[in-house]
Each structure stands twice: as C-alpha cells, then as structure tokens.
Amino acid sequence: MDPALRDEIKAALVAAIGDRKVLWKPSDLLPYAADNSRMRPDEVSKHLPDIAVLPESTSDVQAVVEVAAEYKIPLIPKGGGSNRTGMLIPIHGGIVIDTIRMNKVLEVNIPNLYVTVQPGITLKELEEHLAGYGLALNQEQGSFKVATVGGSISTAGFSRKYQKYGIISDRIMSLEVVLADGRVLRTGPKVLYTSTGYRLHQLFVGAEGTLGIITEATLRVEPIPESAEVLMAFYDDIWTAYKAALRMTESGVMFVGADLSEPADPEACGAPPGKRAALCISFEGTKGEVEADVGYVKGLVRGSGGFLAGKDDAMLFYDEFTKLWCGDRALLGAEDETTAYVPTERVREFYDTLWDKIMPKYGMVPVPGNKYGIDVGRYSMSYCRFSIPERERGWEDYRMALAEVAGLAVALGGSISSCTGVGLKNKDELVLEFSDVAMETMWKIKNEFDPDDIMNPGKKLPKRKGGRLANGIGPAERKM
Ligand SMILES: Cc1cc2nc3c(=O)[nH]c(=O)nc-3n(C[C@H](O)[C@H](O)[C@H](O)COP(=O)(O)OP(=O)(O)OC[C@H]3O[C@@H](n4cnc5c(N)ncnc54)[C@H](O)[C@@H]3O)c2cc1C
Known part of the structure; x- marks a missing residue:
C-alpha cells in the first residue's frame, strides 16, 4: 500500500477507536503474517497486513469496518490463528481485526x-x-x-x-x-x-x-453430566476395528464420540502383542446411563474379537490425544494433514487409494501413528497426517498430492475438507465438489454481502470466471 495512503487510513482508525487499539509498526505486524497453515519456506512472512486493530466492542468493529469500506481495503478478522489452510494470510494486505480483546x-x-x-x-x-x-x-x-x-x-x-x-x-x-x-x-x-x-x-x-x-x-x-467414562478396545488391524465400530453405531447405543487409529506404539497404550488398531469411545450421562451403555459396548467389543484395555490406559490415551492435538503437533515442521468426509462404505477405498497410489507417487509418507484417523457415528470423518519431502520439488508435489486426494474424496461422494475449511489451500478444488449452479449461488451470496470484496478477499472461493465481482473489481486489479 502506498505509504501516504496507509498513514491516512491509520489516522482515520486512530480517530475512530484510539491509538491504543491500532498497530502499524512492522515488528507489531509480523505475527499477523502467518497462521497454522503449511507454506512454502520462501513464502513465509511474504505477506504483511498494513495495519492491525484490537477492538474491544461491536462499536469498535463497526468503526473499523466503516473506514475499510470507505477506502475499499481488505479486512481480515482473526481469532486464535489456529486454522491450517491459510485463512489469515494477508495476501492483499489490509487491516487485520484481532478479536483477542x-x-x-x-x-x-x-x-x-x-x-x-x-x-x-x-x-x-x-x-x-x-x-x-x-x-x-x-x-x-x-x-x-x-x-x-x-x-x-x-x-x-x-x-x-x-x-x-x-x-x-x-x-x-x-x-x-x-x-x-x-x-x-x-x-x-x-x-x-x-x-x-x-x-x-x-x-x-x-x-x-x-x-x-x-x-x-x-x-x-x-x-455437566453426572458421570463420564472412556473405553478403549484393541483390534488386529484398522479394518477389523472399523467393522466393529460401525456395528456399535448401527446398534443405536449412545456414545459421546469415537475415534479409530493405529497408534505408533500400541503396546505402550496397553495393547496386547499383535493388536495394531485402537478404538477409543467416550461416554457421558447419568451414572445409570453410562454404566448401561459401557456394559453394552463392552459386550459388542468382546463379540467382535476386540481386547478391552484397562481403565487407566483408556483415560491416558484419551488425555494424551488432547495434549498432542492441542499443542505439540501444531508446531511441527514440514507435515500436513487431510480431513475428508468420506461415505462410510467407501472409507477403506479412500485410504487404500490414498496410501497405495496417490501419496507414494509424490513422496508423501504417513507420520507414525497418523496413517488413519477415523471418526465413526453421525459424521464420517477420515483424516491422516503425512510429511512433506524436503526436496526441491517437495512443495509442488505436496500441492499435486492434495489436489488428487481432494478429487478422490469427491469421486467417492464425499467432501474434500471436513474440519479444516478452505482458506487458500483448498479453494481451487472447490469446483470439484460443487456444481456450476452451486458455485454461482455462493458467488452471489458473497457479492450480496460484500460487493467490494473487502471481507477476507481471495479466501474460501476460487476466482469467479473472469475474476470479477458486481462492481467490476477483480482480484487482479486490486491496488494493494
Ligand atoms: C493442533 C490443531 C488441532 C486442531 N483440531 C481441530 C479440531 O479438532 N476441529 C476443528 O474443527 N478444527 C481443528 N483445528 C483447526 C482450527 O483450530 C480450527 O479451524 C479453529 O476453529 C479455528 O479457530 P481460530 O480461533 O484459531 O480461528 P482463526 O485461525 O483465527 O481464523 C479462522 C477463520 O475464521 C475467521 N474468523 C475468526 N474470527 C472471526 C470472527 N469473529 N468473525 C468472522 N470471521 C472470523 C478468520 O478470518 C479465518 O478465516 C486444529 C488446528 C490445530 C493447529
């Protein structure tokens, strides 16, 4: 952005909400250059916002939006910054609205x-x-x-x-x-x-x-329910465990959530030798309900060849999962994940094609313990983590692999991203999942709410044919 224009906008924001809530020094803006998405090493910190603001109230936000609307500059609302798909990268500069206060x-x-x-x-x-x-x-x-x-x-x-x-x-x-x-x-x-x-x-x-x-x-x-319990069952392999998990869902028994994986070291989690897959199921409710549901599921596990872990091992596994996913993993280097929604009967086909055909072609390998991650029940989520090869073409290969995995999820009747959203990472693949009519409807909704394309521009939706919104502004013509 032209420095004189930036100073003018900064002055307008300071007048509107006070200088305590406006950041403009490069050192203050640096944390807003990235989020939790994987970027090419040479693109990290390539984009800085022009200004960041720290509103405290709805009226502060209104005042900031009015300034941005007047100058037609991008606005990027920010929460905890934990998204993994580049939703916060200020590719067109503009103002980050940090909601931390x-x-x-x-x-x-x-x-x-x-x-x-x-x-x-x-x-x-x-x-x-x-x-x-x-x-x-x-x-x-x-x-x-x-x-x-x-x-x-x-x-x-x-x-x-x-x-x-x-x-x-x-x-x-x-x-x-x-x-x-x-x-x-x-x-x-x-x-x-x-x-x-x-x-x-x-x-x-x-x-x-x-x-x-x-x-x-x-x-x-x-x-808060009166009682809570976690059950963990080990099976020979992921597909035997999946079959048992589906039987549990079909039985109609109530559980809070259930996750399937092949842990890196099953024995350390309490598995007997030879059992590779873990099914972790949580229950909450009144004491009587939990006792009855846990007892019922234990019967299903025994009847399906599963081995029930001790209570302490189950709790430890559940808590470790939270700890890992909540912090440590987020900071690891060149690895990423896919989170597709795949119809139940196609889940095995999804993973077989992903690990046997797509990923090896591009040199992606599973992160130990993260080859499979399946949620069973009312949502059919399939995720996995993989490392990105650190070689010259590594990042191009990574993009190609992602596009192919997206195509696979859609071909199987699923959705390319179930909890990681679109951001910059998945937006070009969106057209695989939605028809022309559906895409046109989404562009119309965007245009109705945001005709000048100032709200987090360049994210979520791919460029419209011709790249233009109703006012004629296309991303290519943006001045900043
Ligand atoms: C280790 C790890 C584990 C994760 N596990 C899960 C999981 O279990 N389930 C899951 O769903 N996701 C998960 N995620 C992804 C991520 O945490 C979620 O997408 C999360 O909901 C993002 O929240 P945030 O506050 O960090 O948003 P941000 O990353 O700050 O922003 C995300 C998007 O929301 C927009 N936004 C933020 N605040 C506002 C607002 N007030 N108004 C309008 N738009 C706004 C931003 O512009 C941006 O586009 C995980 C991520 C990591 C790193």
Whole structure:
C-alpha cells in the first residue's frame, strides 16, 4: 500500500477507536503474517497486513469496518490463528481485526441453557467459565486451548464430542455480525429452534470471515453430566476395528464420540502383542446411563474379537490425544494433514487409494501413528497426517498430492475438507465438489454481502470466471 495512503487510513482508525487499539509498526505486524497453515519456506512472512486493530466492542468493529469500506481495503478478522489452510494470510494486505480483546462472557442464562459471548473468547476459557455454573459447551476441538468461538463458527469447527452434543453449528442460537458496510445484523432471537425466517446464522458457519465479522454469539449449553467414562478396545488391524465400530453405531447405543487409529506404539497404550488398531469411545450421562451403555459396548467389543484395555490406559490415551492435538503437533515442521468426509462404505477405498497410489507417487509418507484417523457415528470423518519431502520439488508435489486426494474424496461422494475449511489451500478444488449452479449461488451470496470484496478477499472461493465481482473489481486489479 502506498505509504501516504496507509498513514491516512491509520489516522482515520486512530480517530475512530484510539491509538491504543491500532498497530502499524512492522515488528507489531509480523505475527499477523502467518497462521497454522503449511507454506512454502520462501513464502513465509511474504505477506504483511498494513495495519492491525484490537477492538474491544461491536462499536469498535463497526468503526473499523466503516473506514475499510470507505477506502475499499481488505479486512481480515482473526481469532486464535489456529486454522491450517491459510485463512489469515494477508495476501492483499489490509487491516487485520484481532478479536483477542473481545473475550467477554456477556450472559449465562441457566433456565434457557445458553451463553452469550464476544467472539474472541477461546473455547477452553469458555468451558472453564461455564463449569462454574455446572454447564458445558462441549465443543472440544483438538485446538480448543487457542481456537476462539468466532474462529470455530467461521471454520465450521468439529468437536470430538460430536455424537452426543453435535458440533458448533448445531449449538448456535443467534449471532451478531458487522456487515461489510458497517451495519449490524442480528440473525434472530436467542432461540434454539424457529420455523420463521431464513437461517441467517448458518450462512456464517464456515464463512471464514468472507461475509462479515461476528461480534457476538449465543450458544446452547448443557448441564455437566453426572458421570463420564472412556473405553478403549484393541483390534488386529484398522479394518477389523472399523467393522466393529460401525456395528456399535448401527446398534443405536449412545456414545459421546469415537475415534479409530493405529497408534505408533500400541503396546505402550496397553495393547496386547499383535493388536495394531485402537478404538477409543467416550461416554457421558447419568451414572445409570453410562454404566448401561459401557456394559453394552463392552459386550459388542468382546463379540467382535476386540481386547478391552484397562481403565487407566483408556483415560491416558484419551488425555494424551488432547495434549498432542492441542499443542505439540501444531508446531511441527514440514507435515500436513487431510480431513475428508468420506461415505462410510467407501472409507477403506479412500485410504487404500490414498496410501497405495496417490501419496507414494509424490513422496508423501504417513507420520507414525497418523496413517488413519477415523471418526465413526453421525459424521464420517477420515483424516491422516503425512510429511512433506524436503526436496526441491517437495512443495509442488505436496500441492499435486492434495489436489488428487481432494478429487478422490469427491469421486467417492464425499467432501474434500471436513474440519479444516478452505482458506487458500483448498479453494481451487472447490469446483470439484460443487456444481456450476452451486458455485454461482455462493458467488452471489458473497457479492450480496460484500460487493467490494473487502471481507477476507481471495479466501474460501476460487476466482469467479473472469475474476470479477458486481462492481467490476477483480482480484487482479486490486491496488494493494
Ligand atoms: C493442533 C490443531 C488441532 C486442531 N483440531 C481441530 C479440531 O479438532 N476441529 C476443528 O474443527 N478444527 C481443528 N483445528 C483447526 C482450527 O483450530 C480450527 O479451524 C479453529 O476453529 C479455528 O479457530 P481460530 O480461533 O484459531 O480461528 P482463526 O485461525 O483465527 O481464523 C479462522 C477463520 O475464521 C475467521 N474468523 C475468526 N474470527 C472471526 C470472527 N469473529 N468473525 C468472522 N470471521 C472470523 C478468520 O478470518 C479465518 O478465516 C486444529 C488446528 C490445530 C493447529
């Protein structure tokens, strides 16, 4: 951006919200150059925003949006920065709206079982606050220590407690959103169910900051259950375990979530020799319910050739999983993951093609213990982690492998990304999954909400044919 223009915009922002909330020194902007996505080494820190702001209220956000709308410059709302697909990379510069100071709990309503919060509170902070009232949100993402409510909604966050409590999109009652022209949209009353207007709040689920900035969310909460237990069963291999897991789902027994993997060292997790696959199942409810459900599932495990681990091993595995996924793994170097939604009956075909045909072609190898990761139940999520070869063509190969895996997921009737969203990483593959009519409808929605393309431009959607929005501005013509 032209320095004189930047100074003018900075002055307008300082006048609107005060200099305490505006950052412009390069050293202050550096943390906003990246998120948790894997980038080519030579592209890291290539893009800096021009300015970052730290609003504290909806009116602060409105004031910032009004300035951006006047100058038609990009706005990138930021939560915890934990997304893995480049949603926060300021490829066109502009203003990052960091919601870190918008972290207040505004209302806990016990009779109606909801909480109203600002968007920048982390999922963990919110759980801790709610626990004081005997309540829980139950949105336990692997990233819940850092992911915010605004970020989770905007990425359609997936929680490992999906089976019993659903995911964040199931818990939204109402949102407050600042639109691209600075107006404030309230999507509806604070109710869990209505059959009146269009479900506006669902438009912002997974929108990745491209339609507006969420400034308040009202979410359904639940009483903390009386009892909780984790079961772990070991099987010879992943496909025997998968068959047993499907039988458990089909039985209709209630569980909170269930995850299947082949741990790097099964014996260290309590497995007898020769058993490679682990099925970890969690239960919550009243004491009687949990006892009955656990007893029922134990019977299914024994009947399907599984070996039941001890209670301590099961708890340890469950807790280690949280620890690993919540922190350590996020900081590792050249590796990445895919998270596809694959119809149940095609899951084996998905992994066989991925590991036997696609990945070897591009030199990608599984990270030990992460070749398979399958969630069973109402969602059919299949993920895996792989390392990216550190050779000259490594990053090009990585892109090609991702595109082929995306094509595979779609060919099997699934979705290319189930909890990592689109950002920059998957946007070119979106057209594989959606028809021309569906893509045109999405571009129209984007255009209606954001005709000047200032809301996180260049993310989520591929370029429209001709690359133009209604006002004639195309990404190529952008001046900054
Ligand atoms: C170790 C690890 C484990 C993970 N595990 C899971 C998991 O189990 N389930 C899962 O779903 N994801 C997981 N993720 C991915 C990531 O944590 C989620 O996508 C998370 O929901 C992002 O939240 P955030 O606050 O970090 O958002 P950010 O990364 O800050 O932003 C994500 C997107 O949301 C937009 N956004 C943020 N705040 C707002 C707002 N107030 N209004 C409008 N738009 C906004 C941003 O512009 C951006 O496009 C994991 C990531 C890591 C690194």
